[in-house]
Amino acid sequence: xxxxxxxxxxxxxxxxxxxxxxxxxxxxxxxxxxxxxxxxxxxxxxxxxxxxxxxxxxxxxxxxxxxxxxxxxxxxxxxxxxxxxxxxxxxxxxxxxxxxxxxxxxxxxxxxxxxxxxxxxxxxxxxxxxxxxxxxxxxxxxxxxxxxxxxxxxxxxxxxxxxxxxxxxxxxxxxxxxxxxxxxxxxxxxxxxxxxxxxxxxxxxxxxxxxxxxxxxxxxxxxxxxxxxxxxxxxxxxxxxxxxxxxxxxxxxxx
Amino acid sequence: xxxxxxxxxxxxxxxxxxxxxxxxxxxxxxxxxxxxxxxxxxxxxxxxxxxxxxxxxxxxxxxxxxxxxxxxxxxxxxxxxxxxxxxxxxxxxxxxxxxxxxxxxxxxxxxxxxxxxxxxxxxxxxxxxxxxxxxxxxxxxxxxxxxxxxxxxxxxxxxxxxxxxxxxxxxxxxxxxxxxxxxxxxxxxxxxxxxxxxxxxxxxxxxxxxxxxxxxxxxxxxxxxxxxxxxxxxxxxxxxxxxxxxxxxxxxxxxxxxxxxxxxxxxxxxxxxxxxxxxxxxxxxxxxxxxxxxxxxxxxxxxxxxxxxxxxxxxxxxxxxxxxxxxxxxxxxxxxxxxxxxxxxxxxxxxxxxxxxxxxxxxxxxxxxxxxxxxxxxxxxxxxx
Numbered sequence: 071x072x073x074x075x076x077x078x079x080x081x082x083x084x085x086x087x088x089x090x091x092x093x094x095x096x097x098x099x100x101x102x103x104x105x106x107x108x109x110x111x112x113x114x115x116x117x118x119x120x121x122x123x124x125x126x127x128x129x130x131x132x133x134x135x136x137x138x139x140x141x142x143x144x145x146x147x148x149x150x151x152x153x154x155x156x157x158x159x160x161x162x163x164x165x166x167x168x169x170x171x172x173x174x175x176x177x178x179x180x181x182x183x184x185x186x187x188x189x190x191x192x193x194x195x196x197x198x199x200x201x202x203x204x205x206x207x208x209x210x211x212x213x214x215x216x217x218x219x220x221x222x223x224x225x226x227x228x229x230x231x232x233x234x235x236x237x238x239x240x241x242x243x244x245x246x247x248x249x250x251x252x253x254x255x256x257x258x259x260x261x262x263x264x265x266x267x268x269x270x271x272x273x274x275x276x277x278x279x280x281x282x283x284x285x286x287x288x289x290x291x292x293x294x295x296x297x298x299x300x301x302x303x304x305x306x307x308x309x310x311x312x313x314x315x316x317x318x319x320x321x322x323x324x325x
Numbered sequence: 326x327x328x329x330x331x332x333x334x335x336x337x338x339x340x341x342x343x344x345x346x347x348x349x350x351x352x353x354x355x356x357x358x359x360x361x362x363x364x365x366x367x368x369x370x371x372x373x374x375x376x377x378x379x380x381x382x383x384x385x386x387x388x389x390x391x392x393x394x395x396x397x398x399x400x401x402x403x404x405x406x407x408x409x410x411x412x413x414x415x416x417x418x419x420x421x422x423x424x425x426x427x428x429x430x431x432x433x434x435x436x437x438x439x440x441x442x443x444x445x446x447x448x449x450x451x452x453x454x455x456x457x458x459x460x461x462x463x464x465x466x467x468x469x470x471x472x473x474x475x476x477x478x479x480x481x482x483x484x485x486x487x488x489x490x491x492x493x494x495x496x497x498x499x500x501x502x503x504x505x506x507x508x509x510x511x512x513x514x515x516x517x518x519x520x521x522x523x524x525x526x527x528x529x530x531x532x533x534x535x536x537x538x539x540x541x542x543x544x545x546x547x548x549x550x551x552x553x554x555x556x557x558x559x560x561x562x563x564x565x566x567x568x569x570x571x572x573x574x575x576x577x578x579x580x581x582x583x584x585x586x587x588x589x590x591x592x593x594x595x596x597x598x599x600x601x602x603x604x605x606x607x608x609x610x611x612x613x614x615x616x617x618x619x620x621x622x623x624x625x626x627x628x629x630x631x632x633x634x635x636x637x638x639x640x641x642x643x644x645x646x647x648x649x650x651x652x653x654x655x656x657x658x659x660x661x662x663x664x665x666x667x668x669x670x671x672x673x674x675x676x677x678x679x680x681x682x683x684x685x686x687x688x689x690x691x692x693x694x695x696x697x698x699x700x701x702x703x704x705x706x707x708x709x710x
Contacts, residue, residue, distance in 0.1 A: 084369075086365070086368055086369065104369070106371075106372055107372075142372075146372050149374070258560060258561075261371060261374070261465045262372060262374050262465075263374050263464065263465050263466070263467045264374040264375070264464040264465070265467065266374070266467075267373075267374045
């Protein structure tokens with residue numbers, strides 16, 4: 071089966087940025103802050119590209135939903151080597167409250183529209199750490215899923231996926247079509263080089279709205295507040311073991 | 326010893342000034358504050374297809390690299406900081422703030438005024454404090470391939486390197502590691518390189534260009550009796566091939582656990598390199614402690630690391646004697662006693678042999694112009710007249 075791969079690319083605050091909470095506690099500061107593609111999604115794009123280079127995939131379509139700036143994220147995917155990009159526009163408050171279920175619903179429509187038979191997304195986004203979209207999408211589509219993938223091999227109509235789980239590594243065999251979520255050790259994403267960045271400017275980028283796809287992105291979840299973790303209290307040094315025991319007793323940590 | 330406060334004083338720590346001020350991807354330039362390190366900038370740039378390639382082997386502060394005119398294993402392709410700093414913001418001894426090429430100016434070429442920028446590059450803090458630097462960026466190479474070849478003799482290895490340079494190949498990295506170096510890495514990292522003078526090569530460019538360069542280099546190696554040309558193009562395999570060179574310093578130290586390395590550094594015209602290196606390797610055979618030779622041979626630059634017992638004055642003296650002979654060998658053929666490690670305190674006296682008194686006086690007049698009270702890192706860079 072020649073694979074037509076849809077890859078999710080979320081635009082998130084760059085991992086190197088020191089994130090600050092807004093003074094009104096409604097969220098974190100995103101204005102003027104560097105954003106880039108979610109690192110796990112970079113790994114997903116790389117995996118799709120490798121499948122194409124191995125002649126197992128015929129087309130790689132990058133997808134992102136959000137405001138206009140998502141176009142930059144998609145250009146990066148195109149510069150890495152994706153064939154086409156789809157930008158589903160979601161703006162303002164709707165975007166800020168958007169939940170993985172809505173993203174999964176959008177992706178389901180795209181899968182049907184693009185006749186994709188493999189979806190690769192990062193295992194989670196580094197801003198919300200939800201780790202839900204891939205699994206929800208598989209559920210909505212009725213597809214198999216290979217999550218936390220650290221290795222993916224195509225075997226005819228099946229995928230052999232090595233998953234990173236708490237106890238170590240688990241190998242599963244899933245039938246195509248499938249949703250794979252990429253973990254850290256799956257691959258090392260390539261850099262976009264200058265000539266490819268130039269070429270990417272000419273690659274097709276489709277723009278749609280969630281409405282065009284018939285998806286309602288309104289959220290049943292509302293953000294009540296965001297605050298920084300409490301400031302770490304200073305510890306104290308003790309001079310002796312009996313001091314330590316006394317202090318622990320005073321804190322009620324031991325009887 | 327460049328950062329030692331030999332006359333006491335105030336040590337100013339700029340690590341917290343760490344903003345990336347500007348990135349102009351379309352013009353291939355960026356401006357950073359002193360706390361910004363090399364890897365931090367390159368991570369920031371990764372989606373632009375650009376990088377700052379100078380790599381002194383540490384995740385160094387870029388302004389610090391400007392201050393010491395840092396070099397790296399790819400200087401043979403990209404030059405040193407001197408060739409890559411477009412502009413500096415400097416605070417002078419009297420507190421005035423100066424932009425060496427004009428505020429926010431970043432033209433690639435200019436005939437305006439004096440080249441103040443390059444007076445400050447490499448001045449090791451003796452003329453002013455660098456508070457931001459504008460850097461020239463380069464495209465991330467499309468393709469990178471690496472190769473390793475061992476040779477039957479030092480001469481064969483170094484001759485090959487010299488010929489590669491003379492053939493005009495725009496090689497990205499060209500490194501030499503001697504037999505001792507290879508032995509130490511084999512034992513330290515459990516590798517099994519052939520124990521012989523070895524050359525590590527790296528090529529950058531388009532798919533076809535890299536193949537061409539590599540073919541020519543491979544031919545030259547063969548003509549000089551080189552062994553198997555091991556070649557790799559994917560990132561993991563390249564890292565493996567180069568691991569010997571990367572681990573060389575620690576592997577060298579492991580030759581004598583508990584020892585400290587006294588490292589020398591000279592740079593000579595490439596056509597003199599074979600003779601100077603062969604002579605040096607002959608000389609150090611008589612050393613009473615382990616030693617390793619590592620060379621950035623593409624630039625005519627090499628280091629000998631002596632693993633000495635730092636509590637032994639006899640060993641320190643012996644190592645310094647070797648270093649002195651090595652420096653004099655380099656000076657005798659039109660080279661320099663310090664290719665990239667700087668003068669600091671250890672080599673100040675050698676400058677009297679490298680430069681004439683007239684030249685030193687001219688350098689002192691620059692120092693006196695910028696720092697008449699000798700407040701800025703006194704006792705460094707220039708010897709007393």
